[in-house]
Structure formats: C-alpha cells, structure tokens
Amino acid sequence: MHRRAWGFAIVFMLHLLWSGAALAAGNAAGAMPSAMDERVRACTSCHGVQGQGLNNDYFPRIAGKPADYLFNQLIAFRDGGRTYPPMGYLVAFLPDEYLHKISEYFADLQPPYPNADHSDVSPAVLAAGQRLVMQGDSARKIPACIACHGARMTGQQPGIPGLLGLHASYIAGQMGTWRSGTRHALAPDCMHSIAVKLTDKDITAVSTWLARQPRPADPRPAPASAERLPLACGSQPQ
Numbered sequence: 261m262h263r264r265a266w267g268f269a270i271v272f273m274l275h276l277l278w279s280g281a282a283l284a285a286g287n288a289a290g291a292m293p294s295a296m297d298e299r300v301r302a303c304t305s306c307h308g309v310q311g312q313g314l315n316n317d318y319f320p321r322i323a324g325k326p327a328d329y330l331f332n333q334l335i336a337f338r339d340g341g342r343t344y345p346p347m348g349y350l351v352a353f354l355p356d357e358y359l360h361k362i363s364e365y366f367a368d369l370q371p372p373y374p375n376a377d378h379s380d381v382s383p384a385v386l387a388a389g390q391r392l393v394m395q396g397d398s399a400r401k402i403p404a405c406i407a408c409h410g411a412r413m414t415g416q417q418p419g420i421p422g423l424l425g426l427h428a429s430y431i432a433g434q435m436g437t438w439r440s441g442t443r444h445a446l447a448p449d450c451m452h453s454i455a456v457k458l459t460d461k462d463i464t465a466v467s468t469w470l471a472r473q474p475r476p477a478d479p480r481p482a483p484a485s486a487e488r489l490p491l492a493c494g495s496q497p498q
Contacts, residue, residue: 326421332445377427413476
C-alpha cells in the first residue's frame with residue numbers, strides 16, 4: 261500500500277482504539293452515548309464533522325448522498341466489494357441494521373460544498389469532459405453521466421450518488437478502480453460496464469470538468485424516477 265495510505269490507516273486505527281476505550285468506560289459507568297453524532301466519530305474524524313469531506317483524495321464528501329447508496333458502499337467495504345483497510349476495519353463486524361443507521365445519518369446532512377476547482381486546464385480537456393457528462397458518446401455506447409446521476413448531477417434516489425463536491429483526483433481514482441474491476445457494485449455492475457469503455461483521457465476530462473462545477477442551488481438527490489436508466493444497474497433496481 262502507498263506510504264500515505266498506511267499513515268492514514270495507522271492514525272485511523274489509533275482513533276478506533278481510543279473510541280473503543282471511551283465507549284467501554286461509558287458502559288462501565290452506565291452512560292452509553294445515544295446520539296448518532298457521538299457514535300459516528302470514527303467516520304467524521306476522516307470525512308469531516310458533517311461528512312463534507314476533507315481536502316485530500318482519500319476522504320470524499322459523503323453528506324447528502326442517498327442513504328441506499330451509502331449503505332451499499334458500507335456493505336461493499338465490509339464484504340470485499342471495495343478495498344481500503346481503514347474502512348474495512350471500521351465496518352468489519354457491524355450488522356446491516358447499524359450500517360443503515362449510519363447511512364441515514366449522513367444522508368440527512370447538507371453541509372456547504374467546497375469551492376470548485378480552478379486549476380489551469382486546457383479548454384479542449386474541459387470541452388471533452390462536458391460532452392461525456394452531458395451527452396455521452398453514442399458511437400462507443402457510453403451514456404451521458406447525467407442520464408443516471410441527474411440533470412443537476414446531485415444523484416437520484418434511492419441508490420445513485422451525486423458527482424459534485426469531489427476532487428478530480430478522487431473521481432479519476434474511482435473510475436480507475438471501476439475499470440480495473442477492483443471496485444464492485446451489486447450486479448449488474450453498470451459502472452464497470454461503462455468504465456471499461458473509457459480511456460485515460462476520457463477519465464481525466466470527465467473528472468476535471470466535474471470538479472470545476474459550482475455548488476448546486478439544490479443539493480438534494482433527485483427523487484426516484486420511473487424512467488428507465490440507459491443500462492441495468494443492481495444498485496438502482498427498476
């Protein structure tokens with residue numbers, strides 16, 4: 261594993277050990293915390309106090325995403341569909357019921373979005389990213405990102421996440437794991453089907469363009485729609 265990732269893992273595990281000791285002391289005194297904001301401190305220590313994400317590639321924004329999407333990700337980390345040791349350690353022995361509660365907690369939060377990325381990028385790269393996000397590429401059977409993630413790119417209930425408020429490097433990294441098959445979703449895994457058709461230039465263009473978009477006026481995911489998606493997705497049954 262990358263040295264930086266190991267550093268995060270060590271800090272994270274020390275935090276978990278401290279949290280476990282604190283909870284044990286609370287139990288001994290008969291004062292088990294009941295508020296979810298106390299119980300999710302292991303989450304907010306990395307993803308921000310309201311799940312807004314941190315300024316690095318490892319801890320993305322999780323606030324405001326559909327609860328079913330967040331639940332699916334926690335299950336994936338627990339059961340091997342996604343691999344990142346700190347997350348695996350955190351959820352390894354948590355039951356579905358508790359993972360649902362964590363997901364619902366963060367889904368209800370809507371902290372401010374970070375400022376859009378304004379790094380120097382060529383107009384040609386941004387134009388290519390915009391085309392793929394907004395129109396797709398019919399010749400390669402690549403649907404537009406907005407066909408699933410919504411016209412406002414804030415996601416869709418119950419299981420499709422928003423694409424805004426994320427760093428370009430994080431988006432690109434996740435697209436790479438979809439493409440390589442090291443990240444999995446419920447079958448049929450529509451994101452893998454799309455990602456394998458994308459080139460490195462496509463991924464750079466899409467991730468760069470998305471990271472430069474302004475925060476949405478209405479950050480909430482779109483309601484569930486009866487309209488069929490461009491391809492079947494196990495995480496969004498219709």
